[in-house]
Amino acid sequence: MEALIILLLIGLIPLYFWYWPRLSRAIINRRPFPKDWLTILQRQLPVYERLTVDLQEELLQLIKLFLSKKQFIGCAGLEISDEMRVTIAAQACLLILNRPSYEYQDLHYIYVYPTTFRAVQEIRNEIGLVSTQTRDLLGESWSNGKVVLAWDEVERGIRNFSDGNNVVLHEFAHQLDQEDGAMNGAPLLYTKAAYKSWAYVFGMEFEKLRHRNPRALDVIDDYGAQNPAEFFAVATETFFEEPGKMQKHHPELFDQLRDYYHLDPREWLT
Numbered sequence: 592m593e594a595l596i597i598l599l600l601i602g603l604i605p606l607y608f609w610y611w612p613r614l615s616r617a618i619i620n621r622r623p624f625p626k627d628w629l630t631i632l633q634r635q636l637p638v639y640e641r642l643t644v645d646l647q648e649e650l651l652q653l654i655k656l657f658l659s660k661k662q663f664i665g666c667a668g669l670e671i672s673d674e675m676r677v678t679i680a681a682q683a684c685l686l687i688l689n690r691p692s693y694e695y696q697d698l699h700y701i702y703v704y705p706t707t708f709r710a711v712q713e714i715r716n717e718i719g720l721v722s723t724q725t726r727d728l729l730g731e732s733w734s735n736g737k738v739v740l741a742w743d744e745v746e747r748g749i750r751n752f753s754d755g756n757n758v759v760l761h762e763f764a765h766q767l768d769q770e771d772g773a774m775n776g777a778p779l780l781y782t783k784a785a786y787k788s789w790a791y792v793f794g795m796e797f798e799k800l801r802h803r804n805p806r807a808l809d810v811i812d813d814y815g816a817q818n819p820a821e822f823f824a825v826a827t828e829t830f831f832e833e834p835g836k837m838q839k840h841h842p843e844l845f846d847q848l849r850d851y852y853h854l855d856p857r858e859w860l861t
């Protein structure tokens with residue numbers, strides 16, 4: 592009898608890991624998108640209205656799943672509202688729209704501060720020596736399942752969705768970057784050929800940014816010159832917010848990002 596119970600329990604394990612996630616996903620998918628959330632989405636992310644109906648529907652599903660799985664934690668006295676949750680989720684899900692993804696499966700917590708926050712960061716110099724530095728940050732992405740954001744910076748990013756600065760797109764691009772275990776400026780690309788052309792184009796563009804005349808303005812922010820991971824995050828901000836300029840001045844980089852994100856944000860611009 593005991594052996595039968597043990598066998599039954601062992602049999603339930605795959606059922607739990609395989610069947611339950613699919614069932615809970617199907618339940619969430621069938622739930623209507625709350626009206627209040629839709630009002631927030633339309634107000635906070637005007638590009639939503641310019642997506643095709645299919646992409647709009649997919650974005651709503653992704654937001655529902657995201658909000659059902661990720662926990663938001665208010666810091667320094669900040670109370671988390673639906674406006675914060677939907678605004679952050681909508682932008683994060685824009686990065687995984689229209690393509691197969693792991694939907695940030697390793698991310699569990701989103702910490703939100705009212706404004707810039709102080710954090711101790713490890714800085715590695717060119718010969719590999721590590722020192723610590725206390726800095727005021729707008730956002731931070733960790734490999735241990737958390738993202739940290741300053742709400743006033745999130746709002747600043749959403750108020751102007753065409754200036755190439757967006758802390759949510761930036762930090763969630765870092766999350767995508769580290770899905771393969773290393774935050775090195777190359778997210779999961781799946782084919783050898785894709786990694787090869789990514790390495791060529793991103794390597795070339797990163798070096799161009801690093802050696803650019805500091806007085807010459809570029810559509811890609813200087814912050815991207817810090818290292819390849821920052822370059823990918825900054826290039827993602829530019830791709831979504833200034834796609835026309837990026838296509839004009841960095842066409843190969845634009846093509847790499849369009850292939851990766853499976854989207855062309857130029858179609859959303861008015």
Ligand SMILES: [Zn+2]
Pocket residue numbers: 761765820821824
């Ligand atoms: Zn960064």
